[in-house]
Amino acid sequence: MKYILIVEDSSTTRAMMRSILEELGEIEIVEASTGFEALRQLPAYKFDLIITDINMPDINGLELINFVKKDPRYSHIPMLIVTTEKSEEDKKRGMTLGADGYITKPFQPEELQKTISSLLKL
Numbered sequence: 001m002k003y004i005l006i007v008e009d010s011s012t013t014r015a016m017m018r019s020i021l022e023e024l025g026e027i028e029i030v031e032a033s034t035g036f037e038a039l040r041q042l043p044a045y046k047f048d049l050i051i052t053d054i055n056m057p058d059i060n061g062l063e064l065i066n067f068v069k070k071d072p073r074y075s076h077i078p079m080l081i082v083t084t085e086k087s088e089e090d091k092k093r094g095m096t097l098g099a100d101g102y103i104t105k106p107f108q109p110e111e112l113q114k115t116i117s118s119l120l121k122l
Contacts, residue, residue, distance in 0.1 A: 002120050003045045005030050007038040007052040007064060008082070013105070017051065017082070020109045024122060035059025039067065047077050049119055054083040054090060062093055069098035078119045082107065 004027055008014045011033070018029050030045055032038035036058045038050070050068065052061040059067075061081055068074045078100040083090070091102045101115050116122075 001026050001028055002048040003028050005032060005038060005041055005047050005050045007032045009033050009056045020112050021116060024113060035064045038064055042074055049078050051080045051082055054081060054085045062097055065097045065099055080115060080119060
């Protein structure tokens with residue numbers, strides 16, 4: 001069983017991503033609607049992947065990546081950015097902070113599944 005944390009302030013997008021990812025099989029999905037909520041979830045599970053948006057209230061996705069990658073308890077967890085931010089600057093910032101992938105919305109379900117399968121080595 002693989003555990004994935006989806007950090008996304010849009011409940012519609014979280015539900016869509018959950019539906020797409022559940023097709024991959026042995027996956028348990030935990031959702032967080034804010035960066036603070038994501039930080040509270042971290043100690044509760046052994047996550048295999050964190051998917052985060054950039055634009056969120058309170059802690060944004062880049063701040064979340066920075067926190068996770070600097071904490072030795074969580075720094076090994078792959079992180080995927082899924083966002084509407086299409087600029088090369090945002091992508092570069094995310095990857096520099098430690099993100100392992102970057103997908104822009106809207107995306108094709110197959111693109112998300114392929115990227116997740118690669119990151120989780122499914």
